[in-house]
Amino acid sequence: MSTEFKGRREDRRLITGTGRYTADWNQPGQLYAVFLRSDRAHARILSVDTAAASAIPGVHAIMTGDDADIAAMKNPPSNVTWEGRGGMKMNQPDRPVMARGKVLYVGEPVAMVVAQSAHAAQDAAEAIVVDYEDLPAVIDLEEALAPGAPQLHQSVPGNLPFDYEWGDPARVAEIFSAAAHVVRLKHVDQRLVGNPMEPKAFLAVYDATRDIYDVWSSTQGMTMMKGSLAATTGVPPQKIRVHAQDVGGGFGIRSNAYPEYCAVFAAARRTGKPVKWVATRAECFVSDWHGRDFVMSGEMAFDRDGRILAARYDWIAAMGAYCSPTGANVHTLTPATTSVGTYAMAAVHGRIRCALTNTTSVTAYRGAGRPDIAYMVERLVDEAALQLGIDPIELRRKNFISKDAFPYTTPNKVTYDSGDYAGMLEDVIKVSDWSGFEKRRSESKARGKLRGIGLAVFVEPSGGGRGTDPNQAMIKFGSSGNIELFSIAGPTGQGHETVFPEIVGRELGIDPSLITARIGDPDGPPLTGLGTIGSRSMIHHGSASMLAAREVIRKGMDHAARELEVAAQDVEYAQGNYRIKGTDRAISLVNLAKKLGGVAGVHPLDAGAGMAHTSAFPGGAHVAEVEIDPATGVTEVLKYYAVDDCGNIVNHTLLEGQMHGGIMQGAGQVFGEHGMYDKESGQLLTGSFMDYFMPKAGLLRDIYLGDHPMPSPTNPLGVKGAGEAGTTGALPTLMNAILNALRPAGVTHLDMPATPSRVWEALRKAR
Amino acid sequence: MAKIEMTVNGKKVSHEVEDRTLLANFLRDQLGLTGTHIGCDTSQCGCCTVHVDGLAVKSCSMVVGQANGAEVLTIEGLANGETLHPVQQAFSECHALQCGFCTPGMIMAVSGLLKDNPAPNDEEIIQGLEGNLCRCTGYINIIKAVKHAAVAMK
Numbered sequence: 001m002s003t004e005f006k007g008r009r010e011d012r013r014l015i016t017g018t019g020r021y022t023a024d025w026n027q028p029g030q031l032y033a034v035f036l037r038s039d040r041a042h043a044r045i046l047s048v049d050t051a052a053a054s055a056i057p058g059v060h061a062i063m064t065g066d067d068a069d070i071a072a073m074k075n076p077p078s079n080v081t082w083e084g085r086g087g088m089k090m091n092q093p094d095r096p097v098m099a100r101g102k103v104l105y106v107g108e109p110v111a112m113v114v115a116q117s118a119h120a121a122q123d124a125a126e127a128i129v130v131d132y133e134d135l136p137a138v139i140d141l142e143e144a145l146a147p148g149a150p151q152l153h154q155s156v157p158g159n160l161p162f163d164y165e166w167g168d169p170a171r172v173a174e175i176f177s178a179a180a181h182v183v184r185l186k187h188v189d190q191r192l193v194g195n196p197m198e199p200k201a202f203l204a205v206y207d208a209t210r211d212i213y214d215v216w217s218s219t220q221g222m223t224m225m226k227g228s229l230a231a232t233t234g235v236p237p238q239k240i241r242v243h244a245q246d247v248g249g250g251f252g253i254r255s256n257a258y259p260e261y262c263a264v265f266a267a268a269r270r271t272g273k274p275v276k277w278v279a280t281r282a283e284c285f286v287s288d289w290h291g292r293d294f295v296m297s298g299e300m301a302f303d304r305d306g307r308i309l310a311a312r313y314d315w316i317a318a319m320g321a322y323c324s325p326t327g328a329n330v331h332t333l334t335p336a337t338t339s340v341g342t343y344a345m346a347a348v349h350g351r352i353r354c355a356l357t358n359t360t361s362v363t364a365y366r367g368a369g370r371p372d373i374a375y376m377v378e379r380l381v382d383e384a385a386l387q388l389g390i391d392p393i394e395l396r397r398k399n400f401i402s403k404d405a406f407p408y409t410t411p412n413k414v415t416y417d418s419g420d421y422a423g424m425l426e427d428v429i430k431v432s433d434w435s436g437f438e439k440r441r442s443e444s445k446a447r448g449k450l451r452g453i454g455l456a457v458f459v460e461p462s463g464g465g466r467g468t469d470p471n472q473a474m475i476k477f478g479s480s481g482n483i484e485l486f487s488i489a490g491p492t493g494q495g496h497e498t499v500f501p502e503i504v505g506r507e508l509g510i511d512p513s514l515i516t517a518r519i520g521d522p523d524g525p526p527l528t529g530l531g532t533i534g535s536r537s538m539i540h541h542g543s544a545s546m547l548a549a550r551e552v553i554r555k556g557m558d559h560a561a562r563e564l565e566v567a568a569q570d571v572e573y574a575q576g577n578y579r580i581k582g583t584d585r586a587i588s589l590v591n592l593a594k595k596l597g598g599v600a601g602v603h604p605l606d607a608g609a610g611m612a613h614t615s616a617f618p619g620g621a622h623v624a625e626v627e628i629d630p631a632t633g634v635t636e637v638l639k640y641y642a643v644d645d646c647g648n649i650v651n652h653t654l655l656e657g658q659m660h661g662g663i664m665q666g667a668g669q670v671f672g673e674h675g676m677y678d679k680e681s682g683q684l685l686t687g688s689f690m691d692y693f694m695p696k697a698g699l700l701r702d703i704y705l706g707d708h709p710m711p712s713p714t715n716p717l718g719v720k721g722a723g724e725a726g727t728t729g730a731l732p733t734l735m736n737a738i739l740n741a742l743r744p745a746g747v748t749h750l751d752m753p754a755t756p757s758r759v760w761e762a763l764r765k766a767r
Numbered sequence: 768m769a770k771i772e773m774t775v776n777g778k779k780v781s782h783e784v785e786d787r788t789l790l791a792n793f794l795r796d797q798l799g800l801t802g803t804h805i806g807c808d809t810s811q812c813g814c815c816t817v818h819v820d821g822l823a824v825k826s827c828s829m830v831v832g833q834a835n836g837a838e839v840l841t842i843e844g845l846a847n848g849e850t851l852h853p854v855q856q857a858f859s860e861c862h863a864l865q866c867g868f869c870t871p872g873m874i875m876a877v878s879g880l881l882k883d884n885p886a887p888n889d890e891e892i893i894q895g896l897e898g899n900l901c902r903c904t905g906y907i908n909i910i911k912a913v914k915h916a917a918v919a920m921k
Contacts, residue, residue: 007859014867015855017802017842021868024801119785197806197814197868197902248804248868249902281807493865493903653862657904661865664905689811689900697906698893 005653008498009517010246019246022201025216027274030203031060033264034121034277036111036128037286038103041137041358041682042150045101045130048111053127058116060271062124065098065110069266073097076231076256079466080328085165085351092161093153093356095322097232097259097266103132104152104321105358106683107286109260114267114275137358137682141295141316144355152321152356159356161323164332166339167349167412175310175347179301183384188751189372191293191318191675192668193285193692194365196492198248200288201278202261204268213268214522216243217261220250221490221531222520228256228325233265241522250492251665252364253289255533256325260287285687290675291365293318294331294352294372300380306390308343308399313350313376320361327362328354330464334369337461340410341377342421342619343399347411358682360675364533366665367727370460378456378732382739393429396457397422407713414461416617417720418710419645421457424621427706428455428643432623440625450628451638452741455621456732462721463615463714464534470610471529471540475504475548477603481594483508483515485548486524489541490531494723495654499538500545502651503717507549508589509575525608535618535721538650540611543715547609555605556592563587563595616712618720620644622663622729624737630745633760635671635738637699642729643706647720655722659705662726668695669727670734672753693753742766773837775800776844790834791815791826794841802842802871806900813899816872816879817841823879825872825898842871845878853919854878854912863912865903873899877913886917 013019050062063070073096080090098109111128115121136150143149144159152159176182196218203216213235219225222242230237247254260277267275279287295316301309317331332352339348381399385392400421401408408416429435437453444451474486485504489496497517505512518524529540553573560578561568564585571578579586587595589605596604623641628634642659649655672693676685686692711718731752738754739747746766750758772781775798782797794800794817803826806814815826818840845852854877857863864870873896880887880895887895892913901909 005860005862008862010867011859011864014864014870015842015851015858015874016846017800017871019867020801021804023805024795119787195902197812197866197900198804199806246867248806249866251902278805281809281812493867495865657862657865657908660905660907661903662905664907665902688809689807690809694811694900694902695905696893696900697896697910698889700905700907701889701893701910703905703907 008495010495010497021198021246021248022203022216022218023278025203027203027205030274030276031114031116031271032118032121033267033275034113034118034125035109035260036125038099038106038108038110040103040132040134041106042135043103043132044135045099045103046133047131049129050111053113053124056120056124056127058120059113059124061114061267063112063263063267065096065100069270070097070263071100073232073262074234076228076325078323078328079325080162085163088163090162090328091156092323093156097262105360107360109263112263112267114271139357139359139677139679139682141318141355141357144357145316145353152358156356160353161319161356162328162332162354165351166336168347169349171347172310172312172349176301176312179309180304181302181388182299183380183387184299185379185383186297187376187379189292189294189296189375190752192291192365192673193675194251194253194288194291195694196249196251196254199279199281199284200254200258202264203274203276204265205274206268208272212239212241213265214241214243215265218247218254219244219490220255220492220533221488223488223529224255224531225257229261229265232257232262243522244520247492250532251366252291252368252533254492255364255531282688286360286684289324289361289363290320291362292372293362296376298376298380300384302384302388306388306395306398308345310345310347311340313339315352317352317354318359318362319354319356320359321356322361324361324363326364330364330368331362334461335373336412337414338459339373339412341374342401342457342459344401345411359677366662367724368534370724370728371666371731374456374458374460374728375731375735378458378736382736392455393425393434396425416459417712417714419459419617419619420708420710421619424619424643424645424708425457427708428621428623428641431704431706432641434623444627450630450741450745452737453623453625454733454735454737454740455623456729456736457621458728458732459617459619460724460728461615462535462618463539463613464536465530466613469528470612471544472527472608472610473541473544473548474525474527474608475552476606477593477598479597481590484518485515485545486518486521486527487541487545488520488527488529488531489537490520492532494532494537496537499651499654500542503542503545504549507546508552510589514590535723538717538719539614539616539715539721542650542719543717544609544611546716547611548607551607551609552605555607556589559596559604560587560592563592611715614714616647616714616720618644618646618722618725620725620729622733624733626737626741628741628759630763633756633763635754635759639702639704640700641704642726643708644725645708645710645720646722646725647712648709648718649707650717650719656705658722659726660703662724663703663730664695664700666727666730667700667734668693670731670752670754671699672755674753769832771831771835773834773839775839776841784831786832788831789827790829790831793831794826800841800843804868804871806868811900813876814869814872816875816899818875818879823876842875845874852878854881854916857912857916857919861908861912861915863904863908869899869901873901873909877916881917881920885920887913
């Protein structure tokens, strides 16, 4: 759709240092909050002595979990509203905003100091003395569910808040017992820390005279932030105004109000002054909700000819010490959704047990269940190819859901909208010169290197969030005929300010530069819908913008007919003009809007539209080629090829950006990211950028992106979402490539992250 | 408390601050130059990169007293009025930024790199970006932007 890319509208302020992220906002007379956090994984709080801290000059307030205002706050309900195994209901433990009586993980907030300066607040927090009595902690997922494990919450027996089961267990058991061949794998899908570059921050202003709260926060959507703040604090959402001009990344972990935000919110009311809190990176590591963290077993049954008959999964998913609002949802239902992958099979059955451990909560992180199931499925298929002695390309071709089978309903009753898995595979093996690989492998071998090639073909559900309210956008006209587009999408770098006006401009047939985008404006109309999660904003907010433009055209028809002094049925709209059919008499939309004027901020052409919640199924076929130095265990990614079906493409450059970032975050998990806890002490061992592997420039140098769009019938734009596809494809693709390289050296199993030391160790053991 | 004087973006400034104040906080809190971002507390992320006496440095790694009397250039002072610096221009044109939080530090680091090495190859660019983290772009378009800027600055 877009032609030459000349930069985004957002860019000017961001490249000149005049963007404004949460920490960049200040209010006159503001106070500063600092949190004291638990330094142990599981302990009873015997006492909190704040006497010395209170005496530090400049300290206005010290609040703990027992403070009446804080204690009155409620844990928002889980969004798991469906039943699990045997009719089990989600049993979410109560989460206090700050610890009450007990701490359950390292980093849990214990007290908040509010002071005149950030330095004074820091000094006072350090002067608080907490007396703890240590309790036994449990970190390991399998140990947490075992009999006799330390129990985190009296209300959650067995540390099992939810036990999810899907598919047809009896049928799958029958198929497996009669199958010619069964492939089994067990993998660890390690915990990650999301690490958006902007540390989380919150600024709250309470205006007692109006009883209104103005809050600034890094969020993936103002309605989600407002809703979760309201649910926790009990303040009605209409009294909360959320400001989020620029947000420094989200990746799933910035959807809801963190407990600290709610405490700062209360402090603004208590002190009657604006209160600002900016987390350090060290705090983000222990208090931003984490991602992934599964122990996953899977098996696949095959007939004699290599046809997939059924799949079965048995996973444990980490929840942390408390459940985040979405953790149990995205770590059960989401992987279940595409648990047959891209393959036609008769039946599927899975079980995912959610486990509480003395760790930071887990929530959605880029992919949120999608990369996890794609990793399991595509590892199983590769393993099967090896065991059955069938070429991995052939095995996949034999089993794909056919291009003609869409809409396709899987055995677990999920309807895939459209797709062409075989076509994408053909594209990617061609561009990657798959057939020439053995020659390249020999060349590497001659240099003492291990070369590998890996493949994954995947599908994932996009559209995330099961909100019942439509996702709305509104177009409003000013008296000069100027056009404003209002959206609540909640961008965190996707470029909505640029691309949504492009959509409206295309629909209206006018230059997008005439359209001002007002995204997440607290003074805008009260729009409903969710924010930017689950690769959903183009499907929902993009489509809503398009539908609003269509509504403008429809509304203008009668007015244009009156202006042109003809009947409405004689008027047609094209390229920004209402025209009398078959003549050159016309009035432009802009001129019509100018003539019509508006009264009290309402213009006759103002129009809103909503896009109901839907789900599409983007997919891709990715290939990676790697080279490993057996002497050091260092892996180099020589080339990464991604052919993707994201549905129709609206702005190619922005799509490329999403794919690059997504693939790199997948590579981060494959090559080093690991939120690693010490199993004895429960301390986060990778709690800073010195210890936690972050992808740096050069980790992937060369990414080929190919398009294979199969428009989605689920939304008027025909798009499918692109935010997570790169990550979903990267995990299985890169790990299959690494194992392909290591197999000739005798290595048959390797878990992520494939760090040099782990690869080297695996090679040494295989010798 | 210490009295600090320096030249920031061509203007002389003078402030009385606590000794433990970091240069990054001084720029943000005393001078309101919030384009210098703070993304970590261990000098890894590079979001706070500025130029001190012509050298690209992480402003979180200096106590403000160490920059007393220095010439400091921040992202706000990089453009020449309305005319963007070629590195700023290249970042926008190559879509080398998404959320934009790392961008000011990246641009300051890259403009420092290109001063030292006007025509870096891929290895040198990757090495030059070693101290700057970006979570959105995968660095692919950042590397492209560095090359574009290098050509534009010839």
